[in-house]
Amino acid sequence: MDHEVRITLRLPANLHAWLVAQAAANRRSLNSEILHRLETCRRGPATNDESP
Template identity: 55%
Template structure:
């Protein structure tokens, strides 16, 4: 923590096992329990900030792949519907010619 940051007192409830582990980690790293907790919180935020762009890129690629699949699906259905409409149009033209020829 930098010297210019204001410190805030915080009452925190932790599971006893977690407190014990943090206490042990603090003693092996030469930090106080508070120092260990601040260190780990700051590190987790830095790690999250660094991982966030990579995770976001991976998420965007997944969305792009899904959208590509959706586009292909709708394109295939659109093409089938268009062929059906064209066939109906041709059938109606034939029927119209038959009706005209009868008259």
């Protein structure tokens, strides 16, 4: 990243708890998990050979 910006983000408690659990399962910090998910979504839909 060239430049980082701090933000305050309000999340519903259940979404926060889910993100914390996902971060732990993926061995990432909460911040890294959120960044990973945002960057993945920004790249567009993943190609999946198992599409229906």
